[in-house]
Amino acid sequence: MAFEYFPPQLGKGEYHCPYCNVYAKQFYAHLCTFGQFEWSSVVDRQSKFNSSLPHNWIVTRCQHCENFALWIGDNLVHPKRTIAPPPNDDLLQSIKDDYLEAASILSDSPRAAAALLRLALQKLCVQLGEKGVNINQDIKALVVKGLNPLVQKSLDALRITGNNAVHPGEINLSEQPERVIKLFDLINFIANKLITEPHEIEGFYEALPPDALSAVEQRDRNPQKG
Secondary structure (H helix, E strand, O other): OOOOOOOOOOOOOEEEOOOOOOEEEEEEEEOOOOOOOOOOOHHHHOOOOOOOOOOOEEEEEEOOOOOEEEEEOOEEEEOOOOOOOOOOOOOOHHHHHHHHHHHHHOOOOHHHHHHHHHHHHHHHHHHOOOOOOOHHHHHHHHHHOOOOHHHHHHHHHHHHHHHHHHOOOOOOOOOOHHHHHHHHHHHHHHHHHHHHHHHHHHHHHHOOOHHHHHHHHHHHHOHHHO
């Protein structure tokens, strides 16, 4: 189902973690230096200083995954901030991996991010039961099967924009990064409509009382009797 995404923002007590993408409580601490450490590292072989680090160097830790993030001022410097929402949970892991990689490089190269999302779309076509060789033909096959016109437009928008990332085209993604940002929403929209919602409806239907299910099956075997 669709959900609201809360990106990391310094000063907020909860947001979607940049590591695990879970909406979770965040713990805060300032960075500082200490005289002695209980471990050894390359620092031991270098000249040291004992002065305090800047007050705007802040570390946050996610309550869910317990990973640490580093902020300098209002900027999340590690891990790199992404403005893309998390991928739909029902996507195959290989698709999620491409999606997250695209999100991680979005600010540096919108074209590269769009190319990765085109690859994710190709894999998504396979998850939807198509061949995954020619995206255009896969969309055509889905249309023949009764694809929702809105989903078809989303698939074609993602396909065409992704094609412009890997082949010369009329869309300059470097000058229109907002187009690439929208592609993440389209991937999730397609997955939600074609995978998540059908699974939810099937699960709800199968949980109905057996007698009621039997009556529905009997009705469909004898449509003339209404």
